Amino acid sequence: MQDLVIIGGGISGASLAFHAARGGARVTVLEAEAEAGGCLATQRAADGFWYELGAHTCYNSYGAFLELLEGTGGLGGLLPRAKPVLRFLDQGRVLPGKNLGLLLSRFDKLELLASIPRWFGGSPQGQTVRSYYSRFVGPRNYERVLGPMLSAVPSQTADDFPADMLFKQRPRRKDVLRSFTLEGGLQTAVERALSRPGVSLRTGAAALGVARSGRGFSVELAGGERVEAAKLALAVPPGAAARLLAGVAPELAARVSRLRETQVDTLGFAVRTERVRVPTATFLIPLADSFHSIVTRDVVPHEQWRGFAVHFRPGLAREARVQRACEVLGLEASDLAAVRDRRTRLPSPVQGHAEIVGEIDRLLAREPLALTGNWFAGLAIEDCVLRSRAEWERLSRQG
Secondary structure (H helix, E strand, O other), X not given: OEEEEEEOOEHHHHHHHHHHHHOOOOEEEEEOOOOOEOOOXXXXXXXXXXXXXXXXXXXXXXXXXXXXXXXXXXXXXXXXXXXXXXXXXXXXXXXXXXXXXXXXXXXXXXXXXXXXHHOOOOOOOOOEHHHHHHHHHOXXXXXXXXXXXXXXXXXXXXXXXXXXXXXXXXXXXXOOOOEEEXXXXXXXXXXXXXXXXXXXXXXXXXXXXXXXXXXXXXXXXXXXXXXXXXXXXXXXXXXXXXXXXXXXXXXXXXXXXXXXXXXXXXXXXXXXXXXXXXXXXXXXXXOOOOEEEEEEOOOOOOOOXXXXXXXXXXXXXXXXXXXXXXXXXXXOHHHOEEEEEEEEEEEOOOOOHHHHHHHXXXXXXXXXXXEOOOOOOOOXXXXXXXXXXXXXXXXXXXX
């Protein structure tokens, strides 16, 4: 019998396992997919080229994540990222210009000037992304330009997000690269954390149900197998967490089920450099299209390959996604290599999200179970690791 069983092998589950094992606990991590990683999803080609399908950037303000890297010997594998290059797409055409100059060129100047008196004072607290950021540029400029750009950050429409969740100021470490990724991709961080002594990882192990037992918790797997542990942690999206909690903590499950989530369908691929005519970019952001953004690996250049991840709105068949990606990038389907499809469930917070999380934490306070993920304080990698560290500290105090 283990001390802790964790359902979910993404960065949240992996960082919780890291802290628990470092504290002397025996941990089993159950991951439904064939490999661990979650939103840290790196596609690796046969010749060593890799690109990201999920999260793609880390910063020296990610203190808890850097602690994880230090603890697993991964801090020496940091790769610098070049300065970001943002470009807009209008009906699939790359607009001239980049970054701030391009952004300003797309704004209606009179509306922007009329907004200047509203730049000073005010707080994002209690406001949505739309209401807060519209005050700086005007409502039409927001809808036409700034809104699509901000929605590219979480790969979903961000208009109704609580404004204080989208961007956060955090202390920076001066001894670490300001913006970085990892050798072999960000999924490496999860793999290193889960290879720590004291952690046992089982992939392809979908949890079908959870029950309380005399010694703690029992997790049912396929074929009637059960994994038992004194304590339980769920590091899965809200819908999956609510389903698993229904039989062991119904009141908690009811609170979790109130949190909104959405689906993102990502098409990733590598292309020979000479086949791509689109200029170098970090993000290609459509003003209106069937996808929220195209994220590239151009900030970590490679002589032979370029990598792309197109984050589509849900509902398009794979063939339609391939066709649209090729149209925008001027490619043929035969140009695509190391192709990977990925469907992700992401939190979609709205006003009142923090209050629901507060209710969840009050119900969890005395329970020998933990909840972690990207649906508490924010969607960033750092938010996930901070939540997992705090949850382990709470569980460990229970003895």
